[in-house]
Amino acid sequence: MTRTRFAPSPTGYLHIGGLRTSLFSWLWAKKNQGEFLLRIEDTDLARNSEEAVEAILKAFDWVGMSYDGEAIFQSKRFDLYKKYIDQLLEEGKAYKCYMTKEELDQLREEQKAKGERTRYDGRYRDFTGTPPEGVEPVVRIKAPQEGKISFVDGVKGEFSVDASEVDDFIIARSDGTPTYNFVVAIDDALMGLTDVIRGDDHLYNTPKQIVIYEALGFSVPNFYHVAMINNEQGRKLSKRDGATDVMEYKALGYLPEALLNFLVRLGWSHGDQEIFSVEEMIELFDPKDINKSSSNYNLDKLLWLNAHYIKNKPHDELAELLVDFGVDIRDSDKKDLILNATKERGKTLVELASQINLILNAPSEYNAKNAKRAFKGDAVEILGEFVEMLKGANASTKEEYHAVIESIVDKREIGFGKIGQPLRVSLLGSMTGSGLDEIMAILGTEETIRRVEKAIEFINA
RNA sequence: GACCCUUUCAUCUAGUGGCCAAGGAUAUUGCGUUUUCAUCGCAAAAACAAAGGUUCAAAUCCUUUAGGGGUCGCCA
Numbered sequence: 254m255t256r257t258r259f260a261p262s263p264t265g266y267l268h269i270g271g272l273r274t275s276l277f278s279w280l281w282a283k284k285n286q287g288e289f290l291l292r293i294e295d296t297d298l299a300r301n302s303e304e305a306v307e308a309i310l311k312a313f314d315w316v317g318m319s320y321d322g323e324a325i326f327q328s329k330r331f332d333l334y335k336k337y338i339d340q341l342l343e344e345g346k347a348y349k350c351y352m353t354k355e356e357l358d359q360l361r362e363e364q365k366a367k368g369e370r371t372r373y374d375g376r377y378r379d380f381t382g383t384p385p386e387g388v389e390p391v392v393r394i395k396a397p398q399e400g401k402i403s404f405v406d407g408v409k410g411e412f413s414v415d416a417s418e419v420d421d422f423i424i425a426r427s428d429g430t431p432t433y434n435f436v437v438a439i440d441d442a443l444m445g446l447t448d449v450i451r452g453d454d455h456l457y458n459t460p461k462q463i464v465i466y467e468a469l470g471f472s473v474p475n476f477y478h479v480a481m482i483n484n485e486q487g488r489k490l491s492k493r494d495g496a497t498d499v500m501e502y503k504a505l506g507y508l509p510e511a512l513l514n515f516l517v518r519l520g521w522s523h524g525d526q527e528i529f530s531v532e533e534m535i536e537l538f539d540p541k542d543i544n545k546s547s548s549n550y551n552l553d554k555l556l557w558l559n560a561h562y563i564k565n566k567p568h569d570e571l572a573e574l575l576v577d578f579g580v581d582i583r584d585s586d587k588k589d590l591i592l593n594a595t596k597e598r599g600k601t602l603v604e605l606a607s608q609i610n611l612i613l614n615a616p617s618e619y620n621a622k623n624a625k626r627a628f629k630g631d632a633v634e635i636l637g638e639f640v641e642m643l644k645g646a647n648a649s650t651k652e653e654y655h656a657v658i659e660s661i662v663d664k665r666e667i668g669f670g671k672i673g674q675p676l677r678v679s680l681l682g683s684m685t686g687s688g689l690d691e692i693m694a695i696l697g698t699e700e701t702i703r704r705v706e707k708a709i710e711f712i713n714a
Numbered sequence: 715g716a717c718c719c720u721u722u723c724a725u726c727u728a729g730u731g732g733c734c735a736a737g738g739a740u741a742u743u744g745c746g747u748u749u750u751c752a753u754c755g756c757a758a759a760a761a762c763a764a765a766g767g768u769u770c771a772a773a774u775c776c777u778u779u780a781g782g783g784g785u786c787g788c789c790a
Binding site for chain 2: 260261262264294295296297300301354357361364365366367368369370371372391409412414415418422423425426427428430432433434437452453454455456457458478480481483485486487488489515518519520521522524525526527528544545546547548549550551553554555556557558560564595596597598599600608658662668669670671672673674676677683684685686687688689
């Protein structure tokens with residue numbers, strides 16, 4: 254069975270890049286009817302927080318991704334890791350190193366000065382003498398000293414490093430706690446993962462983890478290293494480049510399906526297809542189609558996708574979502590009229606809400622520029638006549654209101670704009686927006702007349 | 715500094731030696747539809763990082779250079 258995972262360290266919110274790799278993992282598990290597991294990497298007791306775990310779960314929940322089984326917390330598995338450390342020590346596959354931090358720093362300085370890659374020199378690897386006094390040792394793994402460590406990466410292809418590149422790295426600190434690369438390998442193996450999809454900043458950790466797999470006799474999973482997401486300039490994505498917290502997108506009025514569609518196409522593609530429902534993603538996703546190169550973050554396409562999903566969303570669901578943005582039309586019998594009139598004008602829920610409010614709330618004042626342009630000439634007369642005609646028309650549908658406008662256009666032999674502009678500013682206070690007939694159908698004759706009369710009053714004043 | 719990964723229009727990408735004088739999408743510009751704005755439709759402009767090879771033939775293979783990214787912790 255295919256098993257994948259997401260393994261965040263709970264130090265903050267869920268990052269947009271983290272969501273993409275977990276989306277890939279989730280899709281791959283779903284496609285193969287496998288499992289997607291969650292593991293919280295909270296071994297750094299000082300830095301992680303419970304709020305961060307909750308923030309991550311909340312973001313998962315928002316986009317509709319869920320994990321199988323119970324989340325695993327590494328902080329609760331220290332006894333297990335200890336067991337493996339002892340085992341490796343006993344088997345002679347790991348050893349205690351009494352080098353102090355100061356000595357290590359000094360070694361690195363020297364290596365750097367010589368232009369070498371810094372690495373531990375193995376001085377305690379075969380140490381049999383009496384340990385120095387007062388030094389709590391760390392435990393180091395005996396990494397192979399010759400040959401190459403290789404694996405086939407599902408994205409990058411064959412990857413291999415010289416054994417000399419991997420030093421005898423620390424698996425347990427002097428306080429006895431295990432280190433990252435050690436616990437990752439153990440957990441990935443024990444959780445039965447078949448496919449590890451993660452950021453390519455972990456590429457260099459992989460050989461280290463393979464050393465652990467082999468020392469412990471675990472079988473090595475498939476690795477897929479996905480290139481990073483950069484900002485539009487191709488630089489590392491930072492907070493200054495816009496929203497990096499997944500939940501910010503909710504607040505900005507994006508739909509989760511748009512965000513997922515956007516992210517799945519960042520570094521992955523399926524021919525020329527742009528629009529993917531979650532079901533299609535699951536059906537079509539394959540890590541072999543993941544791009545090797547990093548991609549740059551540009552929100553234009555997300556905005557387009559969001560508009561697409563808003564246009565196609567059922568009205569009941571849109572109404573429900575709009576509540577968070579200050580518009581509650583859930584129980585309105587005009588719900589369909591309102592959304593049909595506005596949903597093509599809002600690329601985000603924020604914009605959609607403001608479009609709706611523009612119609613629902615009578616203008617409190619008229620923008621001086623708009624008023625000057627729209628209320629000039631014989632606009633007052635036309636508006637006055639329009640009110641009279643409305644009173645006798647008994648209109649209620651979009652078509653009936655349209656007919657009223659049309660009849661005044663015919664009667665006075667004027668262009669549509671002659672009545673349209675003043676009417677629009679009267680109703681909305683704005684020169685742009687939804688169709689006038691649609692607006693009036695929403696407002697009803699009474700409210701329409703009230704707004705127009707107010708405008709006439711304003712012009713005459 | 716050392717080592718590694720990567721490089722197709724502004725952006726996301728298709729492309730695995732001939733189907734490519736490079737296709738799609740977004741963004742941009744123009745035209746059309748629309749009382750307006752938006753939607754929608756049509757069209758335009760726009761790229762193989764550079765230089766050398768290999769080959770009858772290269773975006774695709776090799777080398778070098780350059781740009782970008784990553785790693786080099788008793789962080790994860």
